[in-house]
Amino acid sequence: MSTTEHNHGAVRETPDRYGAFPRLTPEQLQDLTAHGERRRVAEGEVLYREGEPFREFLAILSGSVEILHDHGGPEERTVAVHGPGRFLGELGLLEGQAAFDTAVMRQTGEVLAVTVERQRALVDREPVLGDLILRAYLGRRYLLIGLGAGFRILGSCYSPDTLRLREFAARNRLPHRWVDLEKDKEADALLRRFSIRPEETPVVLWKGERVLRNPSNAELARLIGLPAPSPEAARCDVMVVGAGPAGLAASVYGASDGLTTVTVDAVATGGQAATSSRIENYLGFPSGISGGELIERAVLQAHKFGARLMVPAQVTGLTPQDDEYVVTFTDGSRVRAGAVVLASGVWYRRLEVPDIDRLEGVSVYYAATVHEASLCRADPVGVVGGGNSAGQASLFLADHASRVHLLVRGGDLNADMSRYLVDQVERHPKIEVLLHTEVRGVSGEEGLESLVVEDNASGERRELRAAALFVFIGARPRTDWLKGVLALDEKGFVLTGADARAAADASRWDSLGRGPLLLETTLPGVFAVGDVRSGSVKRVASAAGEGAMAIRFVHEHREVTGNLVRSAGSEGSRPATGRPVA
Incomplete structure (x- = not known):
């Protein structure tokens, strides 16, 4: 992206071509001064290091700072150079x-640390x-991904575990690079270097030195610093299963209403929207707005109100017990929840x-993110589907591929x-819409090279050149564990209302004197929202609205005495506080 340039002892900072490196105004710096401390920093001093957690927000008052990837390693490179008024992180x-890069003071100066x-x-x-x-942090995250x-994930394109790790990293929007054991020249050198x-x-491979051999998703998450399940979450007022728009909305409204709220997801925050x-x-x-940005904003908002988000944490069971519900996870841990x-x-x-x-995970994908798009390399690609997801993906991929079918x-x-x-x-000149068309075959040795498609009206078949295929043909609910x-x-969708x-x-x-509320299931105090709910509108806005509504119904449920869960004021539960759900 940039290299450090020296001119008579000066260091030229990276231009802000991407909107990821804004400059704070003098007024903003002055406001920040009241919350931090000014600190003199010598040339060569490391401000934060790749692989270690951030401890401070740093704004540059004078001097310059170089952001490096693989600092001190064989692949060290400059990501950006910042001057006065810019901030780090x-x-x-x-x-x-954890930090994904290292910040080094290149010219002696002063920073403001908060x-x-x-x-x-x-x-x-x-x-x-x-x-x-x-906005700057979101931009920098996507630049790091690019x-x-x-x-680094070192593995074969034919390995299911390689695909699993790559998908987990991509879905959680974690900067990483895949080194293909079959094709990348550096693979052999890495195998020898790390025995x-x-x-x-x-x-x-992490920080140029640490090796995790075929880690689980949970082990990778802990390495990066994603929040882990902990004993302090052994009981909560509300357990939210799933962290898409509906689940995150429930998290925000539940936590902001003073309910102890725990949200879990088996793979990543964001769901399909991300x-x-x-x-x-x-x-x-x-x-x-990109799905990734919308989700990151929602995650930060949930954290702001005190909701606990845990990824990956896969739920396997839901059992009424005493006057609460017990939620069981794949690792055998349990959490008791009032609702x-x-x-x-x-x-x-x-x-x-x-x-x-x-070819799945190699050149056949079920999502179109920055990660997948970067692999297109100006080749033609195919997109299967006729809904909004397919349309959005086609428009996005048209900026990377030579043609989109x-x-x-x-x-x-x-x-x-x-x-x-x-x-x-x-209207898009690079998108070709082929109606009445279905994929009948794929060809290619190490990756997709072409598709065999059929006109389902005439039965005519033909071959289309395509280096990647993106599939958006609907989905089935994640409810096997609820049967x-x-x-x-x-x-398999959950019945409500x-x-x-x-x-x-x-x-x-009978003891409640009522039937299920609008979003309530056949279990009192268990609500279903978003795409998993039978009859739901498959839109991000409606999913978020249902998530907010569910918390209103949780309050109504908690007010009823004699129900399956403890009402407000019972031992082990605290009354809701804060403003009501809008």
Whole structure:
């Protein structure tokens, strides 16, 4: 991205071409001074180091700072150079993650240091300053991802565990680089350097020295500093299962209402929304917002109100016990909850095409993020699907690929896609819409090279050149663990409200003197929101609205005596405080 340039002893800072390196105004620096301390720093001093947690927010008053990746290692490179008025850090500072680069003082000067805890409070309390810092940090995170900074995943493209680690890193928006054991020239050198046998891969390489051999997702999460389950979360007022827009909204409103709120997700915060390159019809963002940015903002907001987010943490059981619910996880740990909000979303449906499984994760994907787009390298790609996700992905990929073939099984793009997206897709010069078209075959040795597609109206087949295929053909609910626990519809979605009332065991509700509330399931105090709920509207805004509504219903449920969970004021529960749900 940049190299350090010296001119008569001066260090030229990196231009802010990406909006990731804004400069604080004198007034903002003055305001920050009241919350921190001024510190003189000598040339060559390390301000923070890759792989270690951030301890301070640092603003530069004089001198210059160089941001380095792989500092002191064989691949050391400059990421950016900052001068007076700029500030250091990236998203990990606000989210409690380890640093993905190193900051070194290149010219003696002075910095303003504010503790991380105080800086997080300032971001919450000062909207203008907070928005400036958050936007910069989001931009820097995506730049780091594009640069391949962070940890390295060394493994074969044919290994399911390699695919698992790459997906976990990409879904959690963690800077990393994949070194393909089969094709990358540096793979052999890394194997020798770290004395790794090929059969021990995949491995994760961190800070140029640490090796994790085929780590679990949880082990990788702990390495980076993602929040881990802890004994202090052994009981909560509300357990939210799933951290997509619906789950995060429930987290924000639950925590802001004074309820002890724990939110868990098996893979990553954000759900499907986090993989959307651009959401243009979300209220309040007239120019659109990327799914990743929307989710990062929601995560920070949930943290602000005191919600605990734990990733990865996969739920396997839900059991009424005494007057509460016991939520069980794959590692055998348990959390007792007064109420439960199910927001577990859906799984992507796989494309059923012969021999496609060997290409999944290599050149067949079920999301279109910066990570996948960077692999296109100006080649043509295919996108399968006729809904909004497929339309958004096509527009995003058109900025990276030489051509995008949008393959739609039906005969009308308007059937499942929003009008504004249809207009943009049809106008884009690099997108070709092929209606009545289905994929029948794939070819390529180490990666996808071409597709065999069929016109399902005429039966005619032809071959399309494509280096990658992105699939958006719907999803199925993540409810296998709920079968026999509460009522599901014929497709596995959770029944709520009137539908739950019709399927509920009346004896379970007699003591309450009521039936299921609007978003309540056949279990009192267990609510379902977002895509997992039967009959839900598959939109980010409606998912967030349902998440907020669910907390209102949690309050109503807690006010009823004699229910399955403790009412407010009972031992082990504290009454809700704060403003009501809007």
